[in-house]
Amino acid sequence: MSFWKIFLAVLMAYVIYGAFNIAHGAIGFAEKGVAARIIFFHVPCAVYSSVAYLVATWYAVKHLWLLGGPNKSVEALEDSDFKSATAMELGFLFCILATITGSIFAGVQWGSFWNWDPRETSIVIMLLLYASYMLLRTAFTSDTAKRARLSAVYAVIAVIPSIYLIWVVPRVLHTMHPTTTLSNPADTSLSYKLVLYPSFLAFTLLFIWLMQLRVSSSKLLEARKKRRLREMEAQR
Amino acid sequence: MNNQSWVQQSLALFRKDLLAETRTRVAFGAMGVFSFSALLLISLAMVGLKGVMLQNSTGQSVPAWNNSGKMSLLWVLLCFAAFAGLSHSFVYEEETGTASTLKLHMMPQAVYAGKLLFNTTVLLAVSLVITPLYMVMTGMEAGTIPMFFTVMLSGTVSLSAVATVVAALAARARSTGALFGAVGLPMLTVLLVLIMNAARQCYIRSESAVQYVRPVIGIVGFGVLIVTLSALLFHFIWED
Numbered sequence: 001m002s003f004w005k006i007f008l009a010v011l012m013a014y015v016i017y018g019a020f021n022i023a024h025g026a027i028g029f030a031e032k033g034v035a036a037r038i039i040f041f042h043v044p045c046a047v048y049s050s051v052a053y054l055v056a057t058w059y060a061v062k063h064l065w066l067l068g069g070p071n072k073s074v075e076a077l078e079d080s081d082f083k084s085a086t087a088m089e090l091g092f093l094f095c096i097l098a099t100i101t102g103s104i105f106a107g108v109q110w111g112s113f114w115n116w117d118p119r120e121t122s123i124v125i126m127l128l129l130y131a132s133y134m135l136l137r138t139a140f141t142s143d144t145a146k147r148a149r150l151s152a153v154y155a156v157i158a159v160i161p162s163i164y165l166i167w168v169v170p171r172v173l174h175t176m177h178p179t180t181t182l183s184n185p186a187d188t189s190l191s192y193k194l195v196l197y198p199s200f201l202a203f204t205l206l207f208i209w210l211m212q213l214r215v216s217s218s219k220l221l222e223a224r225k226k227r228r229l230r231e232m233e234a235q236r
Numbered sequence: 237m238n239n240q241s242w243v244q245q246s247l248a249l250f251r252k253d254l255l256a257e258t259r260t261r262v263a264f265g266a267m268g269v270f271s272f273s274a275l276l277l278i279s280l281a282m283v284g285l286k287g288v289m290l291q292n293s294t295g296q297s298v299p300a301w302n303n304s305g306k307m308s309l310l311w312v313l314l315c316f317a318a319f320a321g322l323s324h325s326f327v328y329e330e331e332t333g334t335a336s337t338l339k340l341h342m343m344p345q346a347v348y349a350g351k352l353l354f355n356t357t358v359l360l361a362v363s364l365v366i367t368p369l370y371m372v373m374t375g376m377e378a379g380t381i382p383m384f385f386t387v388m389l390s391g392t393v394s395l396s397a398v399a400t401v402v403a404a405l406a407a408r409a410r411s412t413g414a415l416f417g418a419v420g421l422p423m424l425t426v427l428l429v430l431i432m433n434a435a436r437q438c439y440i441r442s443e444s445a446v447q448y449v450r451p452v453i454g455i456v457g458f459g460v461l462i463v464t465l466s467a468l469l470f471h472f473i474w475e476d
Contacts, residue, residue, distance in 0.1 A: 064469065064472060067472065121429065125422060125425045125426060125429075128421075128422035128425065129422045129423070131422070132418055132419045132420075132421075132422045132423075135415065135418050135419060136405070136409070136415065136419050139406075139409035139415050140409060146408065146476070149472055150405055150408055150409070150472075150473060152472070153405065153469045153472050153473055154405055154419070156465060156469060157401060157423075157462065157465050157466060157469065158423055159465075160458060160461045160462055160465065161422075161423045161425075161426035161427075161458075164426050164430070164454075164458065165426055168454065169426070169429060
């Protein structure tokens with residue numbers, strides 16, 4: 001157990017405590033501002049649902065880069081593939097969390113759980129993009145090198161729709177979401193910053209930890225699969 | 237590898253595909269029948285809305301089944317039609333075993349360019365037939381004519397760019413048919429949002445040209461980016 005994981009536990013506990021006890025009720029929000037407390041979880045989830053895609057693309061590009069390069073070590077190729085796939089899975093998870101928390105927030109604040117706000121539209125499409133990446137991976141069972149290569153290509157090409165979803169669509173169409181909560185610090189009060197910024201740090205660490213766990217578990221599963229195949233061949 | 241340039245190679249592939257298509261008419265026929273049936277289904281489903289008027293939030297009465305609504309459904313139809321027919325271009329090369337011949341004799345980028353050209357031609361032909369029929373059957377108006385043509389053309393080309401690269405990806409996997417739609421449609425949803433946004437402009441009288449140009453740039457940019465990335469990455473898809 002490394003030190004930063006204990007720190008993460010303390011930090012997350014602080015964020016959960018702070019969301020209800022440190023932050024004041026925000027002016028202009030439903031239920032005397034109590035509704036706004038969900039942003040300490042909703043906003044980091046929403047941000048990480050896009051960051052995860054960028055992480056996945058980074059490793060997909062790395063994978064293709066290694067494939068084109070002179071020294072093709074199997075470990076490095078497998079590593080970048082698993083990291084890309086894991087980031088996609090985490091992106092899917094954070095996307096679901098952001099959609100659920102957002103829908104609850106919308107239900108309380110805007111009076112309806114689904115309003116077809118551009119950001120709501122983009123997050124469901126984002127969810128679909130993640131799902132179709134995972135679906136594409138299931139279509140290759142035996143040939144893992146091919147699965148790695150083709151899913152990396154899909155990840156890189158699907159960057160275009162996701163960039164449109166994350167940056168273009170919410171800006172072109174009219175949105176009810178505030179756009180300056182993060183980009184303009186003057187719009188957010190001190191008691192919110194005291195919780196929101198630690199919350200971002202906590203979610204970052206959580207993301208890294210989940211990523212590490214999932215990558216090592218997929219590597220173990222893959223190694224077991226290969227060992228079993230070898231055993232079966234030996235028996236024959 | 238022979239010493240033709242990639243342009244000559246891709247044109248040769250385009251001619252080959254076009255010749256095969258004129259003999260069998262598989263892609264055009266499949267997409268034609270598919271989209272015509274879908275057209276009938278949409279018109280029948282919406283027949284009850286004909287002439288129904290609604291009051292909007294400002295108290296004006298507007299038709300329930302309006303031009304932008306009709307245009308959006310036309311695009312949904314074209315998206316599904318593209319996914320019904322365009323997978324064929326790569327799948328049959330794998331099925332008949334001619335993919336290896338192409339791999340031996342042609343540059344990957346030339347294969348991509350040839351297939352993209354062919355798919356775009358077929359899709360343009362289909363939308364050229366289907367759009368007027370749809371307009372007759374549902375009473376959709378074209379609105380601002382130059383904008384209408386720009387949206388239809390740029391939308392169709394971008395649509396075929398997305399469908400082509402996803403078809404190439406899916407042709408390399410098992411259970412191609414179902415996978416093709418499921419993998420490609422989420423990407424197309426984004427394009428569809430852009431197209432519907434642009435299509436709305438056809439029916440709004442606007443003073444400044446910027447109002448027309450901006451949504452079109454969105455569609456064209458999407459298509460150009462997809463084609464660029466696909467061309468860059470195509471050899472990873474195509475070669476083993």
